[in-house]
Amino acid sequence: MSKSPWSPGWFTALMAFLLTVGTAAPWFASVLALTAPAVYADAAESLPEDDGAPAAETGQKLIALTFDDGPRRSTTTALLDGLAQRGVNATFFLIGELLVNNEDVVQRMDAEGHQIGIHTFDHVKLTGLSKTDFDAQVDKTRQCLLRILGHNDFLLRPPYGMTDQGVKKHAGCPIILWSVDPEDWRDQNTARVVQQVVSQARDGSIILMHDIFPESVDAALQIVDQLHAQGYLFVTVDQLFAARHIPLDAGKTYSDAYP
Incomplete structure (x- = not known):
């Protein structure tokens, strides 16, 4: 049992x-x-650190979108809204006399990661000016921006891209020109501007546009969408040159950062 x-x-x-x-x-x-x-x-320690730099050395195509002659509240604000929706940073070269009553727009640019530069006080040619007259255009604008933003790291874009030895001597910062200019001010034709910029864009290009025309704002956002689809990453001017390990020196001119 x-x-x-x-x-x-x-x-x-x-x-x-x-x-x-x-x-x-x-x-x-x-x-x-x-x-x-x-x-x-x-596992966390094995992950690479993200230092916020653009992914340039992994084959990423970089491009800088820049705007002159602002700020203009209506159009610049619409542009900032569109760039924010797309996660894009740009560089704005501002007119000193237009800063009055637009301080909040400039502060928004700065807070949202855009870069800010100087485009003189009232859009005059800088070539041939005395040091006193040069400072009345450039340093006066620099001081206005300093009061608004609390920092002083502004690039210079001379009106019409005109420079001479005096401009280079007195600039006190890097001088930024461009490699793609659709002349969006000429006919304010959105479709033409988009086609021209997209066809001419290259890795390392600096695009010149103006944020004072509604047609240019529309064109800029279409350009962003089309170049995004082609694999471009939009960066500020400083980010573009830093990613390419090109130092920006005061008094020198730069038009592109082609690899």
Whole structure:
């Protein structure tokens, strides 16, 4: 006759085993609680750090979109809205006399990651000016921006792209020109501007546009969408040159950052 599994001796052994497991359970739980996070920490340490730099050295095509002659509240604000929706940063070269009553627009540019530069105080040619007259156009605008933003790291774009030895000597900052100019001011034709910029864009280009025309704002956003579809990443001028390891020196002119 077979022995019953529920005999007193077997039952006593089972109860002893269950008591042992019950006593050890908290210890096992504490071990698991201590060791599990260490696995995740090791995994996190193996991830590359993100320093916020554009992904230039991995084959990313970079391009800088720049705007002159603003700010103009209506059009510049519409442009900022469209760029924000697309996660795009641009560079704005501003007119000093237009800063009055547009301080909040300029502060928004700065807060949203756009770069800001100087385009003189009232859009005059800088070539041939004395140091006093030059400062009345450039340094006066620089001081206005400094009061609004609290920092002083502004690039210079001379009106009409005109420079001479005096401009280079007195600039006090890098001078930024361009490599793609659709002359959007000429006929304010959105379709033509879009076609011209998209066809001429290259990795490392600096695009010149103006944020004072509604047609240019529409064109700029279409350009962003089309070049995004081609794999371009839009960056500020500083980011473009930093990604290409090209130093920007005061008094020197730069038109592109072609690889």
